[in-house]
Amino acid sequence: MNSNAGTRLEISNLTVSFGAVRALKGVTLSVGHGEVVALLGSNGAGKTTTLRTVSGLTRPSSGAVTFEGTSILGLTPEKIVKLGISQSPEGRRLFGGLSVADNLRLGASTRSDAHQVAADLDNMFTLFPIIKQRMSQLAGTLSGGEQQQVALARALMASPRLLLLDEPSLGVAPLLVRHIFEALRELKRRGMTMLLVEQNTALALDLADRAYVLRNGQVVLTDEASDLRVGDRVAQAYLGASQ
Amino acid sequence: ADAIKIGFPANITGIEASFDGPMLNGAKLAVSEINAAGGVLGRPIDLVTYDTKSDTATISTVTSQMIESDKVKAFIGFADPDSVLAAAPQIEAAKIPLITPGATSPKLPLQVGTQVFLACFGDNVQAAVGAEFALEKLNAKKGYLITDMGMEYTTLLAEYFTKAYENGGGKLLGTDTYKTGDKNFTAQVTKIKALGEKPDFIFISAGGDDIGLILKQLRQAGVDIPVVGGDGYDTPLLLEMGGPAANNTYFTTHSFIGEGASPKVAAFMEAYKKAYGRAPENTFAALGYDAMKLMADAIKRAGSDDPAKIHEAIKTTAGLEGVTGTITYKDGNPVPEKSVTVIGVKNGKLYLASEEAPSFVPAP
Amino acid sequence: MVDASSDEILLRTRGLTKSFRGLIALRDHQIDLRKGEIVGVIGPNGSGKSTLFNCITGFSKPTAGEVFFRHDRISGLRPSAVVAKGLARTFQGSRLFVSLTVRENVRAAAHLRHQTNIFEAVLLTRRYFATQEAANGQAEELLSLVGLSHHADRLACELPYGDQRRLEIARALATAPDILLLDEPAAGLDSAETKQLADLIRRIRDSRGVTVVVVEHDMDLIMNLCERIQVLAAGEVICVGTPQEVRAHPRVREAYLGHE
Amino acid sequence: MLKSHAIGVALIALAISAAWLLPAIASDYVSRICLLMALNGIFVLSLALTNGFTGVFSLGHVGFIAVGAYASGILSLSVQQKSALLPNLPFLIAQMHLGFFPATIVAGLIAAALAVIVGFPLMRLSGNFVSVATMGFLIIVNVVLINASDFTRGARTFTGVPVDANLMWAVGWLAITFYILWRLVHSPFGRAMKSVRDDQLAASAVGISVLRTRLTAFVVGAFFAGVGGSIFAHYLGSFSPKTFYFAMTMNIVAMLVLGGMGSLSGALIGVVCISLITEVLRSVERGFTLGAFEVPAVFGASQIILGLIFIVVMIFRPKGIMGDREFTLGSKARQ
Amino acid sequence: MNFWDYVLQQLLNAVSLGSLYALVAVGLSIIFGIMRLTNFAHGDVMMVGAFGAVLSIAAGVPFIPAIVIGVAVASVLGILIERIAYRPIRKAPDVARLLTSLAVTYILENVGIVIFSSSPRNFPIPTWLDGSWQLTGGITLTNITLLTIAVSAGSLVLLGWFTTRTTAGLGMRAAAEDADAAQLVGLNVNKLIVIAFLLASAYAGLAGVLWAAQAGAVDPQMGFTPLLKAFVAAIIGGFGSIAGALVGGYMLGALEILIVAFLPSSVSPYRDAIVFALLIAFLLFRPGGLLQPNREIKL
């Protein structure tokens, strides 16, 4: 997957600073068409920062981000969503005072194809059956796991060509984690391109085609997921013993 | 020749602004007339003005600044006793006289030393005239009183009115209140309508910004009895805002400025309009004008700009004709004896209803 | 090493129920906590685990039921009174005092046991200095226990996430509790950090004899750490037992773990 | 152990002697400005405790200043003045006459006692609600002052208070206020206040009573507000309810926010900045000649410029000039 | 006038006053709802709107177009204020933003004074609006009251529709809860805030004109009282909730009228004190406001 034609997202040499803290120090990675790429790394490695920068919520100090060949650096988040990148953010970030239905409706706010939106909503009901029962409930009163599913569905309602997922299993009970990952696998089968940040390495590598490991804002390891599943190369990379 | 500096601290911004602003305009008009005519003692008058922002602490520093840095020889200023009292300690200490054009509280001289003079009559006098006018001219023996509790002027006026009216044999059927800034008086009006025994008139102790609106809401509810009040009514807003609702209203004030007013008043109106592009906003414009003329007269008679001599000269002012009446400080009393004009509204026009001195004046 | 647990019952809940306008988040809850044990509480999302903590520590007023600490009824007390009795907690998300330094975060809590008043603070009495010293000493000790001594003068909000979670534990410990309630302490930690956390919790119990209750979705942590586990589902207790018993329990597998 | 004390005493002594010397070398105008700055310093510092450190944004502080001013005013009128100005006073108060210092202490205590009563319900509220409720307190105080004419002369000016306050008194009280608040802020109580501000729930989870902490700050603040009110009364000698209303509130709050809410030295810097800027602008706005140019008077310009300066400061330093930090010479900012 | 007529008339008075408060409060609530900003400058936007109308009338524009001009001027001003003063500090602490809005107030008022002087000027009302209806039992109903009631009732319907049925309305509520997340679903938060300011300022302009029409005059400092009342009304109803602002406005109006109407005249001067004492008591029992249930904090 190194031919440029197949690349959906291309990040090169990305540097991000928060005051004195350098969160990313020249990160380079790419995601191909229909590919699922996992972004791993311990706390504070810079995973969330990478996703936020792609979405335009954080401004990098240098580097490049291109989506399907065009630079999206400096665009506002809503423009980036319109281009086809949507994110299910860390900590779910639902609109707690709005109903589940309204949350999903806002997820599709950049689209004008009302017909297709309705069809996509039905799709969500099959992917996450619980949502259908909770459509009129206020999102803030859902349990953590239910909220996570709504957050995923909301991101999907934008009909993205690249889905960014930030720790979809955080605070979610084991049974539900499995359910969510099954749904993600189903999406992958349908051809969805994803960049997945996940603390649970085993699960992530199970789903992903390739993976990157970040440490201290730098990529310290990258390989095919199938190769990383065996051995303790990932764990070593986390701790900083590899390379 | 170098100018004679007169201090004019004014609350140009803040809650006192609508009084002090026109007052300053009036005084400036007088200064330009005086200077155009060659000044006083051959020297022009320089009106030193700072905005005191309706803040008492600022007034105290500005007063000091004017005495020490600007070296003013006399002061003119303020429409409310608060401000005068804030400036008073320094004025007394420096022995520099102050004429207040608009602080009509007759208690004021009792509260300060010897340096403060009023250019206007005391509220006790105008309240007494108002009460006697109601009793005699309107033959109104039963009254109703509405007071703005938010201002010293209105509370004092109401107090003096009650004393004078009851002394003259009148009876108040009830009293009610509101607070400066209120825009809805329908509750008070409805209470009047629901009274068992009907009053013959209503005395409303209100400022010029409110009275038009009160009248409108009264008349709209069908209360047509006469309304009487004080010099606060004396602004163009009374007719503009009140419209036909202002009919059957009477108020005591300093001079008649309507159609057929005295030539002196007419000339002032004309000059003011020319200078500022609008009719005097309220009676404070005329009072500021008169206070400045009064000051110039005193300096001329003192023959010097020495504050002590000016003070002496102000004290002996007698029969000085101003726009707002004739000023005499009798026996050194710093509240002048001035006749009180009663103005009525008929068919949307002001007319001179009466001009008199009261027979009973409540003590300050 | 202190004997892991004794038979003395420290905390009892009886019939503890909490409903939010129709939704029953916790129903008829009952548990007995013995001194010095480490107990896990697990259950699907929304099963009432945090609600249980809130009801015990006074942040939520139970709709029905009672909580006893030693021989006192503590349900109905305000949170600050509950801490004073000897129950400390952490929160599901990080809730540090962001404008205080790491040390100050701990000292703010340490003063629960080293009280002084504003007059002493102004007059700088001898007693005031004594309490200052005592509180400071305690703070230093706890910071070194959780391994944050080298960060003591940094602002709490500047710490990496894992350190923040440990600071929160140190702060709770500064109130000198008999029982420590931890709500998802490992959420957001990576596996290495999670292991360190387990060691820390065990060390706290061993060195201080503190009873620990852990709510967590990380099964490795729970199964390794806890001597007893209670499982909630839809607000109800569905099973209590050792890790092995719980893992094997059919209802737990059905409601929580799923079938492997 | 005694060093802190010694520094405090030295600080107070230094401030007072400077204040004692100043009138001898400077004009009355300059010493008046200094006095007003000291007075505003007391107002702003006492407000900093609640608004800056506990995160309760009170808009009712001026209510306590008013109570202090009126209480002290009534107590320090002579018995004859009282019978003339306030004939309907209850006998006990009518016969009472206190000097400036005792009246100031009593004024502070009355304000503090009132703070205990109103703070008990008010300090339970948070966010916007506490701002509105404290503003409600200010309005209630204003309405009561206007209507309780037996005690306050109503809307009429309260006069006759002996003009006893000089620069020395004001600076002395400012130094005392600063020292006491400094000690409080750098004590466990200060930490408790900041904890409550940062996170109420977490604070109560470590045994800090939110209500008690806020109430203490509110009451201590009210005491010094009352003291400041008394000095104000004895500085001007006359005042009325409208003196203590929104204009004063805005002024004090602006000084505090501009200086930095979580900082005592910031509070003072805010006072000095706004006072000096206002003073300069006030003289500039009346117009001046610059060579051949004549700049006309634009009254109100000082407020406009001050407003613009404020906005610019907020854009570049949203937490005020000092933010949460204290101004210390050289040494580290945080304790 | 018999007792029941008296009660009816006073209730009518209450509704009339309440409508006016409600209208101001709605605008304040819209901005608070989306930006968590207590916009003190709202009162001054009202003032500018009213001045816009007055000056147009003075220039010979008929009444209705003059109102439209006033509303338009207010809207433009609102957007300018947002752009210049609020946008740069959108992420600043709440107090900083609150104080900035106070500074804006300060500036607008004083610019007003510099340009127009602080003396009030008459707000001329056409005769068709100045009229009143005399009903049986001596009850009076003025046209301007009817208009105010109609406008605030209409605003409830309009805003209700806008916030629950349109994407922009929903988006505004979403942005109020979490601006970052709103951007992540593709909402243009800047645009939404501009829409909110446009809407709120248009309301302010309309309220300013109606307020001035009822008060009969305009002056640069006229915005303060309505702002204060609206602030209280919005809090009573639950800040940020538009229906709440309306309910709060009516409650406040009713309280003010009823205290004067039914308490003895020795007590009625304490009106504002009573209103605020009740308000504080009310906040203690319903800290979230009238329409907000006492929601327990979710930890």
Ligand SMILES: Nc1ncnc2c1ncn2[C@@H]1O[C@H](COP(=O)(O)OP(=O)(O)OP(=O)(O)O)[C@@H](O)[C@H]1O
């Ligand atoms: N807004 C911010 N201000 C200051 N520092 C920040 C900010 N956001 C992130 N950081 C810092 O940037 C670094 C990377 O953070 P990031 O959130 O990207 O890590 P992460 O890999 O997502 O970690 P986690 O697994 O905890 O989510 C950390 O050191 C963090 O403290």
Ligand SMILES: Nc1ncnc2c1ncn2[C@@H]1O[C@H](COP(=O)(O)OP(=O)(O)OP(=O)(O)O)[C@@H](O)[C@H]1O
């Ligand atoms: N303040 C509240 N208002 C309404 N419902 C609430 C409130 N707090 C909790 N709930 C509901 O009560 C139930 C239990 O919530 P709780 O937070 O105790 O779950 P939990 O077991 O801690 O879940 P998680 O593992 O996701 O943290 C949930 O359905 C939740 O939506």
Ligand SMILES: [Mg+2]
């Ligand atoms: Mg992250």
Ligand SMILES: [Mg+2]
């Ligand atoms: Mg939970």
